[in-house]
Amino acid sequence: MRGEHIEQQHGQKTFASLGFDQRRKATRRHAFLRSMNRVMPWEDLARLVEPYYPTQEGPGRPAKPLGWMLKLYFLQIWWNLSDPQTEDLMHDSHAVQEFLGLDLGRDRPPDETTICRFRHLLEKHQLGKRILEIVNRHLERAGLRVQDGTIVDATIIHAPTSRKNKQGQPSPEMGSTKKGHQWYYGMKVHVGVDAETKIVHWVEVTAANVHDSQVMGQLLHGEETAVYGDKAYVGQEESIRDVAPEAKSFVLHRAARNHPLRCWQEKLNRLWNSVRSGVEHVFGVGGKLGLVGGGCGQRGLKKNAEYAYGAVACVNVYRHRRRLLEYLEGDSPALCFG
DSSP: TTTTOOOOOOOOOOGGOOOOTTOOOHHOOOOOOOOHHHHHHHHHHHHHGGGGSEEEETTTTOOOOOHHHHHHHHHHHTOOOOOHHHHHHHHHHHHHHHHOOOTTTTTOOOOOOHHHHHHHHHTTTTOOOHHHHHHHHHHTTTTTTSSEEEEEEEEEEEEOOOOOOOTSSSSSTEEEEEEETTEEEEEEEEEEEEEETOOOOEEEEEEEESSSGGGGGGOOOOOSSSSEEEEEGOOHHHHHHHOTTTTTTOOEEEEBBBBOOHHHHHHHHHHHHHHHTTHHHHHEEEEEETSSSSSOOSSHHHHHHHHHHHHHHHHHHHHHHHHHHHHHHHHHHSSSSO
């Protein structure tokens, strides 16, 4: 990689990083970032991005280390940060400086414009899907592989309704939908989740007014023997068979007007829901990390889809971080970062 390691190896430390503050407490942010520094497949991600990464930031100025930019990209996802907030956090947080390997006594950290350009670089070359694939291959090496059962579901991500733009209208790619007694405006993130390991293996992003069942076939990998879904996917047996001919449908039964569920249907719903509810754990972790509920960070479905792939990759790693640590420490320390 042009002779460059992801984590830069510096010579003698400056006064800014000599560690005179021996009584500094290791915070939860320190613990989280140290864990992520170990379990993320940084070198594989760097090899993915390197062919598209410029060698110079401007006339005569070398580009910032690729390792910094990758880490800052995921840092934004983990805490749902804007570009200015990310730049400020680099200067304010000792944990983030340690995570980056940044010495403010010698290094010039990237500014918010550089951070923004790097994100646009990933969006331009549509690297989000490949980032998710790299993360899932990393999990597979640790023994966490996608099995033959898939849970499908979707969650609504709200979008701002601001009209402060040239068109004087909200984003035309978003849509409105009603859930319960409340209306939502934004987009939907549809996911296909492995029923055994709870690894998200596929993501689709649509406007919020697209019904969940419309993209069901796109969320399957084709080798399923069982597909689980909530009542929004009733009547999609043919769509399932088109993609996964061997799959059986375990979609929850839905009552109709004047036709309540029978006793055996309610029992089956409880049984199937015990498996299907695993997808809620994925959305729960997304909310904990700021991935769900933070709203659409970009304008347009294409940019938000790229963000969604990166966010789902983070969820997969975070949910299985302990297994990854056991694997990296016990079997293959060469795969770890740093």
